[in-house]
Amino acid sequence: MSPAALADKQNAGAHGSVEFTKSNLIYFSSVSENTKRFVDKLEMEAARIPIFATEPQLISTVPYVLLIPTYGGERGKHSIVPQIMKFLRHDENRANLRGVIGAGNTNFGEYYCIAAKRIAQKCNVPVLYTFELMGTSEDVLNVKEGLETFWTPASQNRQER
Amino acid sequence: MTEKIQLTNKVEAINWNRIQDDKDVEVWNRLVNNFWLPEKVPLSNDIQSWATLTEDEKLLTMRVFTGLTLLDTLQGTVGAVSLIPDAITPHEEAVYTNIAFMESVHAKSYSSIFSTLASTKEIDEAFRWSTENVNLQKKAQIIESYYHGEDPLKRKIASTLLESFLFYSGFYLPMHWSSHAKLTNTADLIRLIIRDEAVHGYYIGYKFQKGLEGASEERKQELKDYTFELMFELYENEVQYTHDLYDPVGLSEDVKKFLHYNANKALMNLGYEAMFPATVTDVSPAILAALSPNADENHDFFSGSGSSYVIGKAVNTEDEDWDF
Numbered sequence: 001m002s003p004a005a006l007a008d009k010q011n012a013g014a015h016g017s018v019e020f021t022k023s024n025l026i027y028f029s030s031v032s033e034n035t036k037r038f039v040d041k042l043e044m045e046a047a048r049i050p051i052f053a054t055e056p057q058l059i060s061t062v063p064y065v066l067l068i069p070t071y072g073g074e075r076g077k078h079s080i081v082p083q084i085m086k087f088l089r090h091d092e093n094r095a096n097l098r099g100v101i102g103a104g105n106t107n108f109g110e111y112y113c114i115a116a117k118r119i120a121q122k123c124n125v126p127v128l129y130t131f132e133l134m135g136t137s138e139d140v141l142n143v144k145e146g147l148e149t150f151w152t153p154a155s156q157n158r159q160e161r
Numbered sequence: 162m163t164e165k166i167q168l169t170n171k172v173e174a175i176n177w178n179r180i181q182d183d184k185d186v187e188v189w190n191r192l193v194n195n196f197w198l199p200e201k202v203p204l205s206n207d208i209q210s211w212a213t214l215t216e217d218e219k220l221l222t223m224r225v226f227t228g229l230t231l232l233d234t235l236q237g238t239v240g241a242v243s244l245i246p247d248a249i250t251p252h253e254e255a256v257y258t259n260i261a262f263m264e265s266v267h268a269k270s271y272s273s274i275f276s277t278l279a280s281t282k283e284i285d286e287a288f289r290w291s292t293e294n295v296n297l298q299k300k301a302q303i304i305e306s307y308y309h310g311e312d313p314l315k316r317k318i319a320s321t322l323l324e325s326f327l328f329y330s331g332f333y334l335p336m337h338w339s340s341h342a343k344l345t346n347t348a349d350l351i352r353l354i355i356r357d358e359a360v361h362g363y364y365i366g367y368k369f370q371k372g373l374e375g376a377s378e379e380r381k382q383e384l385k386d387y388t389f390e391l392m393f394e395l396y397e398n399e400v401q402y403t404h405d406l407y408d409p410v411g412l413s414e415d416v417k418k419f420l421h422y423n424a425n426k427a428l429m430n431l432g433y434e435a436m437f438p439a440t441v442t443d444v445s446p447a448i449l450a451a452l453s454p455n456a457d458e459n460h461d462f463f464s465g466s467g468s469s470y471v472i473g474k475a476v477n478t479e480d481e482d483w484d485f
Binding site: 030031032034037071077099105106107108109110112126127128129132133134136137138142143145146147149150 | 183187191194356359367370429438449464
C-alpha cells in the first residue's frame, strides 16, 4: 500500500467517518446523475460512492459489482475519478469486488468505458456489461437479469473454479 | 441579418478561485486537454485513397463535409454564443466560449480535408450545393430560429440536438470509409470532432437539466413536449436529407439506424428516455467498430452465459494516478 493510501486509511479510521455497506451493487455518479438514473431503473438495493470528501467513506463487507461511468480525458488519462480511486484504495473494497459494469459514450472511441476496463484489469475481475449514458430500457433489462443470474450459487461456483 | 443577437447584460470579473459548479471546471479542463488542430492529422496520406473512390462517392463525400461545415459554422458563430447570456455562472460563460472556438476549429478542419483532397472547382461546387440543398438549409434554419428565440432552455435543447443528433447523418460516411480502410486519416480527424461533440452535448444537456431544477411541473412538461416535437421535426428532415445524399450509394437504411441510435443519445443527454427501440438502432457492427475501435470486444459477460469466462491477465496500466 502506498503511503498516501495508508494515510487515507488511517484518516478514515481516526475520524470514524466510515460507512459499511452490504450492497451487492455499488456505483458512482457525478452531479449530472446519468449513472444514478440507470441504477434507479434497476430497482435494486445499491450503495453510492460519496462525491464529496466530507461524506463518510464507503466500505464493502460483502461481494459486490461496481458500476461506474468513464470521464474521457485525453488518451484515457484521468478516466477514473478520484472518488473511485479513493474507494478502491480500501483493501476490503478490492477484495470484495467481483465484476465491473461500465457506463460511457462510444464517441470517446477506443476509450469507451475505459475506467471500467482498467479497474477490471487491475483487480482481475471481468467487465460484465457496458452501456451508454443513462442506458436504454434494453440495457436495464440485460443488467437486471444478468445480475440476478450472476449472484446465483451456480454462477458463483463456476467463477471460483 | 437584421436582428441582433442578445448579449449578456452584466459582466463580472471571472474568479476561477471561487467555483459555484464543479462541472464547469471539470468540463473546461476536459475541453482544454482535448484541444487539437487539423494540422496535427496527416491528411495528405489519404490522397491515394481518395483517388480510388468513384465520382459518385467523391461527390457524396464533398457534400457530406460541406453540410457538416455549415452546422459547425452555425454552432460556432451563433449557437454556442447564444448560450452565453443565459449562463448561470461566469465559468459556464467561459466554457461556452471554448465550445464556440472549437466549433470554428471543426468548421476549418473540413476545409483542410477539401484542400488536401479536392480541386478548387470541386470545392466551389460543393459549397454551392450546400446553399441550394433544401433539406440542409432547412435544418440550419430550424436550429437558427430557436437560437434567436426568447427561451433560454429551448436554446439549450436546440443546441444539444444539434451537437448530439444533427451531425450524425454526416459523421456516418467517414466511419463507413474507415471500415473499408479508406480515408483513414480523415476518419481520425472526424473522430476528434465526434469526441468533442460528446463533451459539448453532455455539458449543454447537463446545464439544461440544472435549469429545469425548481421549475413547475407544467413548465417541465412544456419543455419535454417541446424537445420531442423538435426532435420529430428535425428527424423527418434528417430522413429526407439522408435519402438525398445516400440513396445513390445504397446506404440510406443503415444511416437511418445510425440516426436513431444517436437521437436516443441526444435525448439522454437532455435527461429524457431513449425514444427508438433497439430493433431500429442496430447500426452495422463495422460502423460501430470504426466509431469506437476495440469497444466491440465481448463486454456482455451476462449473455455469454459464463462459458467463456476468462479473467484478463493483469498488466501494468499507465494511468499516472493509478496508485494502490
